[in-house]
Amino acid sequence: MKQVLVLNGPNLAQLGSREPDVYGSQTFDDLVEICRLTGRKLDLYVEVRQTNDEAELISWVHEAASARLPVVLNPAAFTHYSYALRDALAMRSAPLIEVHLSNPATREQFRHTSVVSGVADGTIAGFGLMSYQLALQAIAELAAVEEAAGEDTVSDGASP
Numbered sequence: 001m002k003q004v005l006v007l008n009g010p011n012l013a014q015l016g017s018r019e020p021d022v023y024g025s026q027t028f029d030d031l032v033e034i035c036r037l038t039g040r041k042l043d044l045y046v047e048v049r050q051t052n053d054e055a056e057l058i059s060w061v062h063e064a065a066s067a068r069l070p071v072v073l074n075p076a077a078f079t080h081y082s083y084a085l086r087d088a089l090a091m092r093s094a095p096l097i098e099v100h101l102s103n104p105a106t107r108e109q110f111r112h113t114s115v116v117s118g119v120a121d122g123t124i125a126g127f128g129l130m131s132y133q134l135a136l137q138a139i140a141e142l143a144a145v146e147e148a149a150g151e152d153t154v155s156d157g158a159s160p
């Protein structure tokens with residue numbers, strides 16, 4: 001079963017009580033549960049983590065790069081200014097999908113810039129917890145395409 005890391009940046013453990021008008025009333029535990037259930041349906045082993053610490057998040061990104069693990073990432077406020085996180089993500093060795101619960105493009109000006117988008121395969125924003133479900137679906141599709149390409153290479157190599 002393919003393993004996927006779902007990484008979350010600062011203040012996301014406060015979901016439910018944090019600005020519910022923006023982020024909804026579902027909690028971080030709900031987020032974890034939805035990701036696990038979605039993973040089960042897609043035949044993915046999903047591990048969800050959250051940190052308020054930029055250094056810890058970067059070390060998880062290094063871990064994913066070393067182990068060739070796909071990542072679904074909500075960088076939270078780091079999205080808008082962490083060049084260190086972007087540089088770490090540029091070393092990725094598997095698909096990366098950036099997600100946001102809200103749609104930053106419709107919010108304050110400082111949220112209109114993502115320093116992460118340029119190194120991600122794609123971004124899904126504005127769908128609440130469904131953003132994560134859609135991202136996991138994208139990871140599953142990308143993994144299937146990659147697997148099919150690998151099988152082609154193997155069969156090509158085997159043909160005389």
Ligand code: DQA
Binds near residue numbers: 010077101
């Ligand atoms: C967020 C959007 C960011 O601008 C904000 O700093 C967050 C959450 C989202 O999921 O909508 O912490 O990434």
